[in-house]
Amino acid sequence: MPRVTAKEKILDSALRLFQQDGYLSTSVDEIIADAGVSKGSFYHAFKSKEMLGIEAIEHYLAHVISVLRDGDYHQGDDPLERVIAYIRHSESKADELWCDGCMMGNFTTDLARHHPSVRSKLKQLFTEMESQLVALFEPMVADIDCCALNAKQLARQYLSIIQGAILLGQAHKDIAVTKDCISSFRQLMESLRPH
Amino acid sequence: MPRVTAKEKILDSALRLFQQDGYLSTSVDEIIADAGVSKGSFYHAFKSKEMLGIEAIEHYLAHVISVLRDGDYHQGDDPLERVIAYIRHSESKADELWCDGCMMGNFTTDLARHHPSVRSKLKQLFTEMESQLVALFEPMVADIDCCALNAKQLARQYLSIIQGAILLGQAHKDIAVTKDCISSFRQLMESLRPH
DNA sequence: TTGACTAAACCGACTAGTCAGTCTAAACTT
């Protein structure tokens, strides 16, 4: 068994190419050329391009989550300040994570319609992401009495802002647009500070 | 000249098919079959599929704007109440407009990368949409002193929420998710009411 | 006559997916 299996090389290339060009615009031939493996290896490692897509999106989200988790916003005592620090951390990682768009959003547009199993996986992963955000917002909502939304609403709102912000950034070809949108939401949270 | 030109029939079919299946998953052959015109007519009326895409997205946005404008939220005296009524109106039109996603967002994901001219058009149309929203939020911001964001930030924030909300709705295959996101933003605005 | 249009053949490039067969390394037998 080689040190790096064909499957690992394929996944590695696929993550990069899917992120760069999207699922529909990336052919299996491109992937195997980039990975330096044969067509046969591909279909030995994956049942279909669709199954590779599902594995890729799982890896992608795991990576995003790990990057977003590696901030120093955990220590703060104040739940609101922790939320603000988390958003600020997301802003600072935007270039690295989303300058070529978000694979979750792109896959939703590319595949949700005609590939039910991928759509189902995307729903699951978005729900997972949402749960993590609920855990972030929950203490804040409990701490602040005048907040208009509950934790679940805030989590979903933030998720949709992130996705919308990335999309607008793509349309403008300017990651600053993405960061501005996220920053505005942070300002909204900051306005909840007691004064 | 026939009463309905081939070009009109093509645009009509393209709008429906692009909205349903996306740009990349809709072939020229499908479009001409649906429109009941020949391939020759297609390339007589449009220089390329890409040019059809650009015309289609212009028509789409014009349609969305006209639907969103046809509300009765214009009369109100209070700028904030006008904003709230506008958002409520958008919510009520969500099924009709966005149950199959938003063509602006889908085109951004499908084409922004590899079709610079389409991307440029999308940027222009998003900017146009943003300007209209600025005009909506401007009086509200002037009226309320404690708002954390200026009109441009609010407009962009709302735009990104709409796009993100539609995307999440697609992933969940549930337009209610889309409406919930928009509704949450409305609640945020409602919390700005003086009390 | 002109311009919108039809019908269908055609093009080369590209698509996802298949298949018979090769190679290697470990397991088993003698």
Place this chain on the structure above:
DNA sequence: AAGTTTAGACTGACTAGTCGGTTTAGTCAA
């Protein structure tokens, strides 16, 4: 230790079909 078997990683030519776009020959109404 030497020879045999076997699993599965891997190969790359191949299939059948689709893609956007072109071309040709001809229709039809104003």
